[in-house]
Amino acid sequence: xxxxxxxPQRSLRNAxxxxxxxxxxxxxxxxxxxxxxxxxxLARPLALGAVLAFALGxxxxxxxxxEFLLAGLFPWFWFQGGVQGAAGSFIGNGGLLKKVRFPxxxxxxxxxxxxxxxxxxxxxxxxGFVVAAGNEPSAAWLGLPLVFVLQLGLTAGLGLFxxxxxxxxxxxxxxxxxxxxLLFYATPIIYSVDRVPEGYRWLTYVNPLxxxxxxxxxxxxxxxxxxxxxxxxxAALTAAALAxxxxxxxxxxxxxxxxx
Amino acid sequence: xxxxxxxxxxxxxxxxxRRYPLAVPGQALKTTLLxxxxxxxxxxxxxxxxxxxxxxxxxxxxxxxxFSIVGANGSGKSTLxxxxxxLSKPTRGSVEVRGRVSTLLELGSGFHPxxxxxxxxxxxxxxxxxxxxxxxxxxPAIVEFxxxxxxxxxxxxxxxxxMYVRLGFAxxxxxxxxxxxxxxxxxxxxxxxxxxxxxxxxxxxxKGVTMVMVSHDLGAVxxxxxxxxxxxxxxxxxxxxxxxIVGLHLERLAxxxxxxxxxxxxxxxxxxxxxxxxxxxDPEWAAAFAAALERNPAFHEKLRExxxxxxxx
Numbered sequence: 001x002x003x004x005x006x007x008p009q010r011s012l013r014n015a016x017x018x019x020x021x022x023x024x025x026x027x028x029x030x031x032x033x034x035x036x037x038x039x040x041x042l043a044r045p046l047a048l049g050a051v052l053a054f055a056l057g058x059x060x061x062x063x064x065x066x067e068f069l070l071a072g073l074f075p076w077f078w079f080q081g082g083v084q085g086a087a088g089s090f091i092g093n094g095g096l097l098k099k100v101r102f103p104x105x106x107x108x109x110x111x112x113x114x115x116x117x118x119x120x121x122x123x124x125x126x127x128g129f130v131v132a133a134g135n136e137p138s139a140a141w142l143g144l145p146l147v148f149v150l151q152l153g154l155t156a157g158l159g160l161f162x163x164x165x166x167x168x169x170x171x172x173x174x175x176x177x178x179x180x181x182l183l184f185y186a187t188p189i190i191y192s193v194d195r196v197p198e199g200y201r202w203l204t205y206v207n208p209l210x211x212x213x214x215x216x217x218x219x220x221x222x223x224x225x226x227x228x229x230x231x232x233x234x235a236a237l238t239a240a241a242l243a244x245x246x247x248x249x250x251x252x253x254x255x256x257x258x259x260x
Numbered sequence: 261x262x263x264x265x266x267x268x269x270x271x272x273x274x275x276x277x278r279r280y281p282l283a284v285p286g287q288a289l290k291t292t293l294l295x296x297x298x299x300x301x302x303x304x305x306x307x308x309x310x311x312x313x314x315x316x317x318x319x320x321x322x323x324x325x326x327f328s329i330v331g332a333n334g335s336g337k338s339t340l341x342x343x344x345x346x347l348s349k350p351t352r353g354s355v356e357v358r359g360r361v362s363t364l365l366e367l368g369s370g371f372h373p374x375x376x377x378x379x380x381x382x383x384x385x386x387x388x389x390x391x392x393x394x395x396x397x398x399x400p401a402i403v404e405f406x407x408x409x410x411x412x413x414x415x416x417x418x419x420x421x422x423m424y425v426r427l428g429f430a431x432x433x434x435x436x437x438x439x440x441x442x443x444x445x446x447x448x449x450x451x452x453x454x455x456x457x458x459x460x461x462x463x464x465x466x467k468g469v470t471m472v473m474v475s476h477d478l479g480a481v482x483x484x485x486x487x488x489x490x491x492x493x494x495x496x497x498x499x500x501x502x503x504x505i506v507g508l509h510l511e512r513l514a515x516x517x518x519x520x521x522x523x524x525x526x527x528x529x530x531x532x533x534x535x536x537x538x539x540x541x542d543p544e545w546a547a548a549f550a551a552a553l554e555r556n557p558a559f560h561e562k563l564r565e566x567x568x569x570x571x572x573x
Contacts, residue, residue, distance in 0.1 A: 010389045018386040025383065029374050096370040099363070101346055102387040257347045258280065 015103060022110035023117065041118040042125055045073040052190055064190070067133040071217045072189035074126045078119035079155050079209065080180050085111040086159030087166050087173045094260035104253050108163035112156045130220045138223035146231070147215040150238050154208055157241030164249045167259050189213055205230075208237030267323030268358075270470050271344065271439055275353035278314040278339055313339040315494040316353070326461070326471045328481040328502060330509050331491030332516075337474045340491065341365065341443050344472060359438030359470070362388070364428055373417035377408060377427055380416055384431050398434050405460070406430040407453070422450055429457055439470045446477065458484055478506045 031037040052073075053066040086108035090097065093107055131137065166172045187209045188196065196204060204210035211234035215226040225231075314336045321327045329337045342348050343355055345363045370387060371380045381402055385395035403412050406426040411419065419427070425446070432440060446457055458480065461471055475481055481488055481502050488505035490498045490512075498508055 011391065013391055014386065014389055017392050021383055021386055021392070025372065025375060025379070029372075032374070096387070098342075098347065099365045100370045100384070100387045101361075101363070102389070254349055257342070 010103065015106065018102070019106050019110045019113060022106060023113045026110065026114045027117065038118065038121060041077075042122050045070060045077050045122070049073050056190065065133065067130050067135070067221065068192075068217065069190060070126055070129050071220045072213050074119065074122060075151060075213065075216050076184065076187075076189050078115050079151060080184070081118070082112040082115035082155040083158050083162060084176060084180060085115060086155075087162045087176045089159075090163050090167050090256060091170070091173075091260060097260055098257050104256060105160065105249060108159045109156060112152075112159045115155070116152055127220075135221055135223070140219050140223045140225050143215075143219050143225045147212055147219065147226075150215070150231070150234055151209075151212045153238040154212065154234075154241050157238065157243070157245035160245035160249045161241070164245075164252045167252065167256055183207075183209065187213055192217070205233055206237075208234050208241065210234075267325065267468075269320045270323045270358045271321040271472065272356040273317050273319055273340070273344065273353065274356065276314060276317045276340070276343055276350045276355060277312060277352040278336075278343055278348065279351040280311050280313050312494050314343065314350075317491075317494075317496045318353075319489060319496060319499055321470055321472060323470055324465055324468045325487065326465060326473070326485045328485040328488040328505075329472070329474045329491060330476070330478065330481055330488060330505060332513065335491040336494040337491045338365075338443055341441055341472065341474050345441050357439065360436070361439045361441060362432045362435045362437030363441045363443075364432040365441070365443045371416050371424065371428070374415055376414060377412040377416055377419070378403075381412075381427065381431055385435070388435055390435070402427075402430045402434050405434065405456075422453070426453055433457075433460055433464065437464075437469060439472070440464065442471070442473045442475075444474060444476065446473075446475070446480070454480070478509065482506050 027038070031040065034040065049066055049069045052069050053064065056062050056069075057064045057066075089107040089111045090104070096102075096107075097104065162172060162176050166176075186203065187207055188204060193201070193204050193210065193214055204214075211226060211230040214230065215234075218224050218226045317336075317340060329340065331337045339348075341363075342365065343350055344357070345361060345365065346355070346357070347363075347365075370384060372383070375383075378399065381399060382392060382395045385398065386392065390398075403409055406423075406429075408419075408423060408426060411423065416424070416427075429442075429446065432442070440461070446454055461469075461484070465471060473481075473485070485502040487499065488502040489496050489500075490505050490509050492512070498505055
């Protein structure tokens with residue numbers, strides 16, 4: 001008698017509906033009962049941008065502008081929120097993992113999607129600042145989806161990895177927090193790549209986030225696509241992050257329900 | 261009418277074992293730094309500390325059968341159910357399942373307390389692989405069965421534990437399962453709802469749905485199951501007619517607990533204060549005791565006499 005363990009049959013439609021339902025529930029809960037709602041997601045990049053523009057631009061006299069900072073800070077908070085949120089997505093849903101059989105990857109992915117949605121909603125505000133500062137929309141803006149997809153892939157890959165390993169090694173959630181803070185300064189967000197001394201320039205090539213940040217700024221502020229060599233390196237690293245994230249998740253997911 | 265024993269095997273465990281590493285008391289960073297030798301020894305021995313929660317369990321359940329698993333706390337019955345549900349993988353052996361499985365494990369299977377009952381029903385369905393449209397079509401029947409029409413749009417944090425069970429069971433039961441795995445939960449709901457659940461299960465059984473239940477409610481096990489199994493320290497020590505299995509379970513309990521033995525031998529009057537205290541402290545014991553009462557008409561007689569004495573005195 002041959003009898004195989006049957007996996008629950010799932011349609012693509014179900015997977016899509018599940019991810020969007022989880023995402024919209026998370027977003028709804030986050031802003032439930034708050035007066036300004038999603039506008040709060042603008043507060044952090046705007047406030048930090050204003051303070052840094054004063055501290056770096058005026059006090060230290062670096063000539064850095066508000067729109068330069070904002071073009072990096074908005075995407076940064078998307079990345080940071082996505083990865084940090086994903087880190088706790090499995091351990092924060094222990095009850096669910098223990099009791100219901102469903103494709104586990106939807107948990108970190110819906111967190112990343114939520115951060116992405118917040119970024120997408122705040123994009124018009126960023127574009128408003130950029131245009132108000134005297135930057136005309138140009139043909140290069142058609143390259144924005146490319147940078148967007150690269151950053152989405154990188155965030156999802158890292159999020160999946162961090163979420164999976166955190167189940168077994170809880171300290172990783174806190175390590176991630178520290179590393180993200182370091183990464184903020186190690187990535188050209190509040191400075192541009194050309195300010196990095198020649199000897200350290202290679203750092204921006206091994207940091208997959210660096211070309212992405214440069215990409216946002218170069219398209220929005222200079223009306224030029226970033227160098228293809230840079231984008232290519234970023235694409236390769238993003239693909240690697242996705243692959244590592246997925247493989248790690250697949251290898252570890254069977255033990256989630258028992259480890260939590 | 262075909263009896264369940266004629267049906268094909270839809271659920272089978274073959275030599276299933278599950279090992280868990282035992283949690284080693286967490287070493288604080290401070291202790292590790294101050295006593296490195298001790299910390300190293302603890303780390304070295306940690307692999308050896310393990311527990312076989314389920315050991316070499318084999319059984320088959322046929323289509324349309326109501327199969328119950330009883331046993332003391334920690335005997336491995338809930339772990340076994342999780343293995344059957346595919347929520348954790350056997351260390352050895354295999355579980356074979358034929359058909360759509362719907363599970364209802366513990367209280368509030370994956371409900372989010374901050375959102376409404378309605379949204380939780382939809383989310384639960386999506387988690388179990390249904391589409392939103394299917395769930396919206398099922399929603400009225402689920403709400404009606406749960407009897408929570410007035411509360412369905414309230415956030416679930418306002419629900420009582422009984423209401424959680426109602427909604428949880430209603431979802432599991434209306435998912436059109438072929439195999440329904442239920443852990444404990446039914447003991448939480450009120451008697452009237454329990455009755456409704458067992459009635460519904462009987463209806464599902466007639467349609468060929470297979471039911472596997474883990475329960476301390478020995479009365480229900482005897483009343484509704486076709487077959488039962490007794491778990492002890494991870495092993496399935498007996499499989500057979502529910503009445504025999506429940507009897508065996510009570511005997512074993514009596515061996516381990518002098519209070520239960522005494523109560524079974526002498527009836528409720530043995531040490532009323534002690535019995536009352538145990539009933540409050542230990543739900544498992546209370547369930548066993550209730551079942552013992554139900555099985556033994558002499559108890560009822562004694563209870564009646566005692567009640568009469570109290571009324572006249």
